[in-house]
Amino acid sequence: MLKIRKLYVNIKNKIILKNINLNIKKREIHILMGPNGSGKSTLSYVITRKPNYNIVKGDIILNNKIINKLSPDKISKLGIFLSFQNPIEIEGINMLKYLKYLNNNITYKKIKEYCNLLNIDINKLSRFFNSGFSGGEKKKNEILQLLILKPKLIILDEIDSGLDIDTINIIFRILNNYFLKKKCSIIIITHNTNIVKYINPNKVHIINKGKITFTGNKEVINKIVKYGYNNYK
Amino acid sequence: MYLIHNKIKYYKNFNINIIFINNYLKEIYCINKEIKIECIKNESIIYIKIINIKKENVSINLLLNYNYFNFVNIFKINKLKIIIGKYINILLIEKYNLYGLNLLFNYNIIKILIKDKSNLKYLKNKNNKIFSLNKIYIYQIRSKVDIYDLDIYDLNSINYITIKNLSDNCINNIYGIYILNNNQFLKNKFYYINKYNNCKNYQKFIGIFNDYSKIKLKGVIFIKKRTRNNISYQHFINYILSNNVYINVKPYLNIYSNNVKCSHGVNMGKIDNNIIYYLLSRGISKLKSKTLYFLSILYNDIKDKNILYLIKNKIKNKIKECLVKKK
Ligand SMILES: Nc1ncnc2c1ncn2[C@@H]1O[C@H](COP(=O)(O)OP(=O)(O)OP(=O)(O)O)[C@@H](O)[C@H]1O
Ligand SMILES: [Mg+2]
Numbered sequence: 001m002l003k004i005r006k007l008y009v010n011i012k013n014k015i016i017l018k019n020i021n022l023n024i025k026k027r028e029i030h031i032l033m034g035p036n037g038s039g040k041s042t043l044s045y046v047i048t049r050k051p052n053y054n055i056v057k058g059d060i061i062l063n064n065k066i067i068n069k070l071s072p073d074k075i076s077k078l079g080i081f082l083s084f085q086n087p088i089e090i091e092g093i094n095m096l097k098y099l100k101y102l103n104n105n106i107t108y109k110k111i112k113e114y115c116n117l118l119n120i121d122i123n124k125l126s127r128f129f130n131s132g133f134s135g136g137e138k139k140k141n142e143i144l145q146l147l148i149l150k151p152k153l154i155i156l157d158e159i160d161s162g163l164d165i166d167t168i169n170i171i172f173r174i175l176n177n178y179f180l181k182k183k184c185s186i187i188i189i190t191h192n193t194n195i196v197k198y199i200n201p202n203k204v205h206i207i208n209k210g211k212i213t214f215t216g217n218k219e220v221i222n223k224i225v226k227y228g229y230n231n232y233k
Numbered sequence: 234m235y236l237i238h239n240k241i242k243y244y245k246n247f248n249i250n251i252i253f254i255n256n257y258l259k260e261i262y263c264i265n266k267e268i269k270i271e272c273i274k275n276e277s278i279i280y281i282k283i284i285n286i287k288k289e290n291v292s293i294n295l296l297l298n299y300n301y302f303n304f305v306n307i308f309k310i311n312k313l314k315i316i317i318g319k320y321i322n323i324l325l326i327e328k329y330n331l332y333g334l335n336l337l338f339n340y341n342i343i344k345i346l347i348k349d350k351s352n353l354k355y356l357k358n359k360n361n362k363i364f365s366l367n368k369i370y371i372y373q374i375r376s377k378v379d380i381y382d383l384d385i386y387d388l389n390s391i392n393y394i395t396i397k398n399l400s401d402n403c404i405n406n407i408y409g410i411y412i413l414n415n416n417q418f419l420k421n422k423f424y425y426i427n428k429y430n431n432c433k434n435y436q437k438f439i440g441i442f443n444d445y446s447k448i449k450l451k452g453v454i455f456i457k458k459r460t461r462n463n464i465s466y467q468h469f470i471n472y473i474l475s476n477n478v479y480i481n482v483k484p485y486l487n488i489y490s491n492n493v494k495c496s497h498g499v500n501m502g503k504i505d506n507n508i509i510y511y512l513l514s515r516g517i518s519k520l521k522s523k524t525l526y527f528l529s530i531l532y533n534d535i536k537d538k539n540i541l542y543l544i545k546n547k548i549k550n551k552i553k554e555c556l557v558k559k560k
Pocket of ligand 2: 040041157
């Protein structure tokens, strides 16, 4: 599904990611862990082609097509979805109307169904986009959009930070029961070492100072719990 | 003129329709029993007095329904004076209908006196086929006025808006939305004159300019010596989308009182690229993302739902038109 080949990325003339290689197949779950500031969010931004996140070298390949030069909206149309670590607020845009922009055919009934699933108070959707929503509520709104957009490759940047245990359960249930059944691929960026209780990853990558320093199976998480990231420099 | 008269539309959702044909007053329809209307007209000016018969507050929608047919006398100026009595909440909207005309030059002078405990919301409106020169004078006595000044049409216009307080405790807000493209030219002048105490004045102007559009904005605030507890806020925010835009924005502050809270500024609006990226990343096209972005900026300040409902589609279409790249 998604391949990243020898990718170097700079922001404002500073190299942030170095020689990143990834290969995520259909229906695979990859976990990305690493210290703060190691480049996890940067990688998610560069995949979704955020402006000013410049590819110096290397390729991002989706279904055998190089997508380096596409714009974020085109990337989304190809089925990649990024759930943001810090979802933004947009004053002046009504939530419900916004959701219509994502998919004009989405019915109120369907939105209501998704809200029930996520335990979102639908009345709050008459507010401005994410305005006055709590951190956790904003994350739920990301998943609401995920449900509406139904992408093929899902990148979740710290979806589980700041969420209560019930909400984490709900979200991973949705991922397991819905998106994996639909053969989606998922990249989960997390600091949560209990992640394997909720989802069963095919691979775990550790990124440190802009480099992937380890790729292997989920056993590595136990080692990180014991020894930290020191062995993966 | 009588033959074509039956073409004229009445707008049922307005309690009062004041109908003009070629700038002559034709008829006044009032379906509100709590309101009395007195009218005096002569060749040069029309006086309309709106009186609340009851002692309690009454809410009305008033439409200034202007209709123009092919034989407009361009020298006929529309001079109108409206006196709004006490305890009236009034939504005043202008609507222009052109019949068999492709273009119109129009000169309007409107004076409004608004009295105690009344509340005016005034939506200044135009039409894509009208070149216009508008002069508006608002005199306030212990009342509140919100003016929505919209310039999102295709043709040039010149507007003067003067607000003068005639008592203490007046509140007024002017909210200007200007979206210009092509060779459009807009010249607006605002005067706020206050010689009393405890008055609030809030002015916010947001402009989006593209192509070779030209804009001149002048905002004058006058606050008299030894007045107390006045607040005045004036802010221009301009988004410039082309290097060929000519823009001239000048605030003039003539504040002679020491006891006043006042702030003013002119800012170049900067597009928040993080928001645009967020919208794009959800598959919303570039044009739609930018449109949404500008709508969010404009809508955020319009607190009145009725007004928003009336103008949102027009604004949206104009923004889209303004953002589409010319070939
Ligand atoms: N726009 C930017 N300008 C300059 N430096 C940036 C920019 N964005 C990211 N960086 C730098 O790139 C590095 C990686 O940041 P990134 O946000 O990807 O870290 P992260 O692994 O997601 O961290 P965290 O776990 O704290 O979310 C950091 O050193 C950060 O300061
Ligand atoms: Mg991060």
